[in-house]
Amino acid sequence: xxxxxxxxxxxxxYPLTLAALLFTIGAVxxxxxxxxxxxxxxxxxxxxxxxxxxxxxxxxxNDIRGQVIVFFVLAVAAAEVAVGLGIIxxxxxxxxxxxxxxxxxxxxxxxxxxxx
Amino acid sequence: xxxxxxxxxxALTLAGAFGVVLARNPVHAALSLVVTLVSVAVLFIQxxxxxxxxxxxxxxxxxxxxxFLFVIMLLGVDHPDTLHDPLKAQRLAAVVLGLVLLAEVLFxxxxxxxxxxxxxxxxxxxxxxxxxxxxxxxIARSLFTxxxxxxxxxxxxxxxxxxxxxxxxxxxxxxxxxxxxxxx
Numbered sequence: 001x002x003x004x005x006x007x008x009x010x011x012x013x014y015p016l017t018l019a020a021l022l023f024t025i026g027a028v029x030x031x032x033x034x035x036x037x038x039x040x041x042x043x044x045x046x047x048x049x050x051x052x053x054x055x056x057x058x059x060x061x062n063d064i065r066g067q068v069i070v071f072f073v074l075a076v077a078a079a080e081v082a083v084g085l086g087i088i089x090x091x092x093x094x095x096x097x098x099x100x101x102x103x104x105x106x107x108x109x110x111x112x113x114x115x116x
Numbered sequence: 117x118x119x120x121x122x123x124x125x126x127a128l129t130l131a132g133a134f135g136v137v138l139a140r141n142p143v144h145a146a147l148s149l150v151v152t153l154v155s156v157a158v159l160f161i162q163x164x165x166x167x168x169x170x171x172x173x174x175x176x177x178x179x180x181x182x183x184f185l186f187v188i189m190l191l192g193v194d195h196p197d198t199l200h201d202p203l204k205a206q207r208l209a210a211v212v213l214g215l216v217l218l219a220e221v222l223f224x225x226x227x228x229x230x231x232x233x234x235x236x237x238x239x240x241x242x243x244x245x246x247x248x249x250x251x252x253x254x255i256a257r258s259l260f261t262x263x264x265x266x267x268x269x270x271x272x273x274x275x276x277x278x279x280x281x282x283x284x285x286x287x288x289x290x291x292x293x294x295x296x297x298x299x300x
Contacts, residue, residue, distance in 0.1 A: 017225055032211075051156070085183060089191065
């Protein structure tokens with residue numbers, strides 16, 4: 001086992017394949033899960049797969065700029081999480097449902113009840 | 117040894133990812149996300165991205181996942197999720213689309229299309245122009261010269277995100293009362 005492992009040289013193809021798998025898992029999770037918080041975590045998985053791709057290509061091409069781009073992806077991910085979780089908190093405050101299927105109305109049911 | 121570390125942490129990455137997708141409890145999903153993020157940080161170290169590995173742990177595992185857990189606790193949604201899906205065909209379609217996506221990306225990965233122009237010696241990760249310093253110094257040099265304008269825009273983006281999050285999450289009593297009064 002150790003002999004076969006030692007003979008494997010880790011080229012850029014291995015982390016790129018791993019990133020492809022990670023991205024696919026995140027995408028399928030985003031499409032299948034109904035809890036908005038878990039859907040959000042799947043988006044983070046996809047962002048991490050892209051970061052891994054950037055770092056792999058930076059390593060392969062010996063170019064530090066690939067790593068600098070990951071910095072911006074991290075900053076955008078942090079901003080996205082802050083705003084996204086703010087939206088989720090705002091939705092939860094209005095209605096008790098947590099699933100994406102409940103959020104099929106553009107109008108506000110609280111306002112409808114107040115009208116009646 | 118390099119291959120051993122890669123395969124161990126690649127397996128941990130995938131295990132954490134499956135945990136996020138398959139866990140019924142959102143708290144378990146968030147903890148599985150930490151496993152994935154830390155494993156990806158180890159893979160970053162293996163590929164000479166030392167600073168990014170540290171930032172990955174601090175920002176993702178330290179800040180973003182804590183924010184997730186905080187919202188889960190705040191909203192009290194840590195009860196198990198029902199896996200009942202009103203759209204039966206959607207799950208099958210999602211898996212099929214995921215496999216198509218995977219095949220597509222693997223097809224692209226298997227071709228040597230990303231071997232483009234060589235980077236200038238001043239932007240090298242290893243070697244390059246003498247006196248570039250370590251990984252942190254090299255990233256700082258690139259970030260504060262070539263990428264200075266995007267960096268400044270990132271600062272503006274973060275301020276906007278903070279303002280947006282505060283506005284969205286704030287309970288505005290006046291606005292609620294005004295809406296109810298308008299409706300009645």
